[in-house]
Amino acid sequence: MRILICVAxxxxxxxxxxxxxxxxxxxQGRGPGPELWSGLxxxxxxxxxxxxxxxxxxxxxMTMRISVVGExxxxxxxxxxxxxxxxEQMVSKMLVSGxxxxxxxxxxxxxxxxxxxAMEMPVEMMAMMGGMAEPESETSETTTTDLxxxxxxxxxxxxxxxxxxxxxDDVIFDTWISAGVGPYGVVRSASAExxxxxxxxxxxxxxLITETPQAFPAMGLPMSGKGK
Numbered sequence: 001m002r003i004l005i006c007v008a009x010x011x012x013x014x015x016x017x018x019x020x021x022x023x024x025x026x027x028q029g030r031g032p033g034p035e036l037w038s039g040l041x042x043x044x045x046x047x048x049x050x051x052x053x054x055x056x057x058x059x060x061x062m063t064m065r066i067s068v069v070g071e072x073x074x075x076x077x078x079x080x081x082x083x084x085x086x087x088e089q090m091v092s093k094m095l096v097s098g099x100x101x102x103x104x105x106x107x108x109x110x111x112x113x114x115x116x117x118a119m120e121m122p123v124e125m126m127a128m129m130g131g132m133a134e135p136e137s138e139t140s141e142t143t144t145t146d147l148x149x150x151x152x153x154x155x156x157x158x159x160x161x162x163x164x165x166x167x168x169d170d171v172i173f174d175t176w177i178s179a180g181v182g183p184y185g186v187v188r189s190a191s192a193e194x195x196x197x198x199x200x201x202x203x204x205x206x207x208l209i210t211e212t213p214q215a216f217p218a219m220g221l222p223m224s225g226k227g228k
Contacts, residue, residue, distance in 0.1 A: 050067070051063060062083060
């Protein structure tokens with residue numbers, strides 16, 4: 001069951017449609033939402049990682065670490081690790097030829113929950129599940145404003161960043177972007193009901209999935225390859 005939860009989270013983070021915003025959509029400002037990195041430029045460099053503390057209003061904080069842990073055949077291994085307040089981890093590792101938000105860039109995907117065996121999902125299954133996602137409503141309009149360069153201090157230190165502010169249905173999201181911080185550059189993102197801050201970053205990332213993954217039981221769909 002836990003591995004299925006991990007898969008579900010990975011699918012949500014991967015298959016969401018993009019939105020035109022420098023802040024994180026999240027649906028009425030209640031949290032990061034599946035479109036967490038939408039609207040931001042993916043600039044992968046092997047070894048780069050960034051770790052964030054995410055705190056939705058009224059909920060306990062959790063940490064999320066994103067990193068680029070390898071390169072293979074002109075594509076990058078992009079890894080996401082989510083850790084809850086109990087120290088339980090869920091890991092997804094994707095081989096992508098471009099922005100991970102675009103399902104057409106997905107070459108392989110491996111997931112691991114806690115101490116359970118790593119499992120590889122068929123790319124065909126990911127494409128099918130992404131196609132079943134409900135389209136985003138077009139009734140809301142998002143306006144994005146560049147507020148210019150600012151100095152911002154977070155747990156990871158003080159950064160020169162560019163401040164973007166987006167508004168959707170009267171919900172305001174502020175995001176600060178700094179070059180060289182992980183694959184997306186985010187230093188802080190916040191609304192009235194959610195905050196995400198950078199707590200650490202670096203250039204020495206290594207994967208947490210080192211075992212050969214098992215095949216995911218996916219209704220007979222063929223696997224795309226064996227894990228490394």
